[in-house]
Amino acid sequence: MKGIKLLIVEEKGNNLKEITDAIANQPDIEILDIIEKSMNLMKGISENPDIILLNPSIFPHDELTSVLHKIKRKAPRAGTLILLKKDIEDKGIMEALIDGAKGYIKRSEVSRYLPDAIKMISKGEVWAERRILNRFLTGAPLIQKNIESKLKTIPAPLTKRETTLIHEVLKGSSNRDISKKYKITEMTVKTHLYRIYKKMKVKSRAQAIAYLVYP
Numbered sequence: 001m002k003g004i005k006l007l008i009v010e011e012k013g014n015n016l017k018e019i020t021d022a023i024a025n026q027p028d029i030e031i032l033d034i035i036e037k038s039m040n041l042m043k044g045i046s047e048n049p050d051i052i053l054l055n056p057s058i059f060p061h062d063e064l065t066s067v068l069h070k071i072k073r074k075a076p077r078a079g080t081l082i083l084l085k086k087d088i089e090d091k092g093i094m095e096a097l098i099d100g101a102k103g104y105i106k107r108s109e110v111s112r113y114l115p116d117a118i119k120m121i122s123k124g125e126v127w128a129e130r131r132i133l134n135r136f137l138t139g140a141p142l143i144q145k146n147i148e149s150k151l152k153t154i155p156a157p158l159t160k161r162e163t164t165l166i167h168e169v170l171k172g173s174s175n176r177d178i179s180k181k182y183k184i185t186e187m188t189v190k191t192h193l194y195r196i197y198k199k200m201k202v203k204s205r206a207q208a209i210a211y212l213v214y215p
Helices: 014-022 038-045 064-074 090-098 107-122 130-139 141-152 160-170 175-182 186-200 205-213
Strands: 004-009 029-035 051-054 079-084 103-106
Touching: 004 014, 004 038, 004 107, 014 107, 029 038, 029 107, 038 064, 051 107, 064 090, 079 090, 079 107, 090 103, 090 130, 103 107, 130 141, 130 205, 141 160, 141 205, 160 175, 160 186, 160 205, 175 186, 186 205
Parallel strands: 004 029, 004 051, 051 079, 079 103
Antiparallel strands: none
């Protein structure tokens, strides 16, 4: 299996050790490089990483937006995973997602979930809590505009019902929620979603969301 090339942007110390320990036994994740100073980020990006694990604190205050924009320009295929401190507000998380981050992970979750987050983002999916993802997808006009634009460019257009259901998916509704709301069976919901994903050429909810949200 092709290894996932990971670029770590983090300072030396216990946090870095926790990160490397979390993926030490993952044969399909390869540490491409470890960048400890913000000035060396572009050098690391030039090595064509698949995933960039980024600690925003390594950069001067309020530079995360410009950093994420640079990453999108220089490494459009790389997925950026933001490493979060405890005290960041939801607004800051959503701004990072709007600026191009494909997910975030809290420091307290690194040892348990980091490998899963890396692998999910490498498949074109998004790693974020449902409540944040819901606020992000429904509260940002730019995202709404991008979603509507993407829906219009699907080679096999969605039917009216399929369009309604994909919007439910974007709201975070489960198959059961959709079933109850539209008075159809969960199997019918699954059938509709299967057809939608096939038209979009994706394999899961998370991939569908990533397809509609990101350029």
